[in-house]
Amino acid sequence: MPNHSDQTAFTSAATRFAVAILAAGKGTRLKSKHPKVLHEIGGRPLLGHVIRAASAVVEPKHIFCIIGHEAGRVRTAIEAYGTQFVEQTEQRGTGHAMMQCRQALAGYDHVIVLSGDVPLIQPETIARVRDFHLAQNAAMTILTAEPRDPFGYGRILRRVRNGHITDEVESIVEQKQLTPEQASIGEVNSGIYAFDVKKLFQRIDLLNTDNPHGEFYLTDIAAILQRDGESVMAVRAKSPEEVLGVNTRIELALLDSYLRDQKTRELMTSGVTIFRPETCVIDSDVTVGTDTVIEPFVQLLGSTSIGSDCRIRSGTVMTNCRLGDNVTVKHGCIMEDAEVGNLAVLGPYSHLRPASQIGEGAHVGNFVETKKTRLGKGSKANHLTYLGDAEIGEGVNIGAGTITCNYDGINKFKTIIDDGVFIGSDTTLVAPVRIGKGAYVGASSCITQDLPDDSLGLTRPPLVIKENWASAKREKLKSKKQKS
Ligand code: UD1
Numbered sequence: 001m002p003n004h005s006d007q008t009a010f011t012s013a014a015t016r017f018a019v020a021i022l023a024a025g026k027g028t029r030l031k032s033k034h035p036k037v038l039h040e041i042g043g044r045p046l047l048g049h050v051i052r053a054a055s056a057v058v059e060p061k062h063i064f065c066i067i068g069h070e071a072g073r074v075r076t077a078i079e080a081y082g083t084q085f086v087e088q089t090e091q092r093g094t095g096h097a098m099m100q101c102r103q104a105l106a107g108y109d110h111v112i113v114l115s116g117d118v119p120l121i122q123p124e125t126i127a128r129v130r131d132f133h134l135a136q137n138a139a140m141t142i143l144t145a146e147p148r149d150p151f152g153y154g155r156i157l158r159r160v161r162n163g164h165i166t167d168e169v170e171s172i173v174e175q176k177q178l179t180p181e182q183a184s185i186g187e188v189n190s191g192i193y194a195f196d197v198k199k200l201f202q203r204i205d206l207l208n209t210d211n212p213h214g215e216f217y218l219t220d221i222a223a224i225l226q227r228d229g230e231s232v233m234a235v236r237a238k239s240p241e242e243v244l245g246v247n248t249r250i251e252l253a254l255l256d257s258y259l260r261d262q263k264t265r266e267l268m269t270s271g272v273t274i275f276r277p278e279t280c281v282i283d284s285d286v287t288v289g290t291d292t293v294i295e296p297f298v299q300l301l302g303s304t305s306i307g308s309d310c311r312i313r314s315g316t317v318m319t320n321c322r323l324g325d326n327v328t329v330k331h332g333c334i335m336e337d338a339e340v341g342n343l344a345v346l347g348p349y350s351h352l353r354p355a356s357q358i359g360e361g362a363h364v365g366n367f368v369e370t371k372k373t374r375l376g377k378g379s380k381a382n383h384l385t386y387l388g389d390a391e392i393g394e395g396v397n398i399g400a401g402t403i404t405c406n407y408d409g410i411n412k413f414k415t416i417i418d419d420g421v422f423i424g425s426d427t428t429l430v431a432p433v434r435i436g437k438g439a440y441v442g443a444s445s446c447i448t449q450d451l452p453d454d455s456l457g458l459t460r461p462p463l464v465i466k467e468n469w470a471s472a473k474r475e476k477l478k479s480k481k482q483k484s
């Protein structure tokens with residue numbers, strides 16, 4: 001959640017703080033053709049999570065995303081957050097990434113460095129690193145943690161003075177360079193730092209590629225600063241989960257489920273009932289009102305918002321939908337970019353496609369598909385129907401098996417059904433067509449012209465009744481069978 005008090009504290013301070021987010025890497029270990037930082041957890045790209053957290057501490061115009069691998073795609077996906085971009089054309093390591101920021105950061109006193117692949121970082125922690133860094137007058141402050149499994153992370157070698165372990169850091173040692181004794185160190189580098197900008201860039205060119213990956217490691221700057229007598233400090237994260245990085249698909253899934261677990265807990269705490277929450281998939285941006293009940297195996301995705309006192313039954317999946325209060329969504333509905341008014345009843349097995357607007361108290365039943373369609377207040381389409389490009393008024397009854405024929409193979413046309421209309425079952429409405437207020441359409445009609453208000457529209461061949469025809473037919477068929 002944005003923490004505006006932090007932002008005020010920051011902007012009122014005389015020091016100029018920027019945030020740089022390392023996001024240029026390829027993410028080799030994900031084995032993906034997509035850039036790592038665009039992989040999603042909680043329905044949002046990794047980099048999006050990091051920017052969200054940073055934006056609560058500094059304004060987006062002071063956030064610099066360092067992009068490189070598939071820079072164009074990353075930029076397009078992230079542009080809406082309003083951050084700045086710095087390009088690292090060749091990815092030669094985290095130190096090399098920061099070298100590209102020299103110009104962009106020239107006007108700042110301090111920079112907080114975040115990693116595009118450490119997505120659970122919280123605004124409070126970023127603010128804490130900043131405040132600790134300033135209070136200690138440090139050249140570099142490193143956020144550290146002790147995760148359950150430190151393997152793969154750089155380890156923190158703290159300075160020991162008079163037999164006491166201090167807050168100062170001697171150096172950061174990467175996994176592959178650990179000596180056997182160092183391998184038991186549990187405190188890891190989170191990849192999140194604060195730097196005094198001037199002191200960083202005075203020495204950044206001293207980094208070299210003398211390591212197993214042949215890369216410029218930003219982590220090596222700790223020992224360089226320390227040797228020059230500058231203070232390099234460590235500050236521990238409150239929870240180790242917050243600084244977990246995503247390097248593999250397994251870590252991606254772990255962090256995704258961590259985030260979703262947090263989300264359902266947050267919703268339950270705020271008054272939403274969720275049965276078997278571990279089976280539900282609820283994206284980070286979703287909101288749900290109090291006393292709404294969510295059954296097992298429901299997915300609420302994207303920017304979906306649900307009002308109070310609703311019931312969402314098992315198997316329903318909704319993306320970017322807006323539901324009012326007291327809405328019932330029965331089993332197995334698939335809904336996207338749809339808006340649903342108070343007291344409406346949907347499902348089971350309704351399919352609401354984009355731009356569906358279901359009015360207050362309206363009913364949409366099983367195997368009904370809607371697209372770009374407004375169904376007015378109290379109207380009903382309960383069975384086996386397709387409503388596309390339709391504007392349907394209030395109190396309308398759409399009979400079972402009604403189809404709007406909205407497409408001629410090239411163009412789409414509109415069907416307008418005014419208030420109080422009754423459409424009989426198995427009707428086809430060939431658009432463009434308008435059914436006037438209060439009109440009736442007889443069952444099984446094919447309506448190709450507008451109907452005036454209060455009229456009856458009916459296309460139906462005359463009914464033929466032949467008495468005893470069926471028994472005579474059966475006799476004839478039987479005698480044929482005996483002969484053969
Ligand atoms: C890094 C740290 C390690 C720390 C870990 C925490 C280094 C050398 N090591 O290791 O100490 O414990 O993070 O998660 O920094 N990136 C670029 N340009 C590059 C290379 C990487 O922008 O040329 C970006 C990546 O996109 C990524 C971030 O920097 O977002 C970290 O890079 P990554 O290769 O994942 O570093 P780790 O091996 O995890």
Ligand code: CA
Binds near residue numbers: 117245246247
């Ligand atoms: Ca990483």
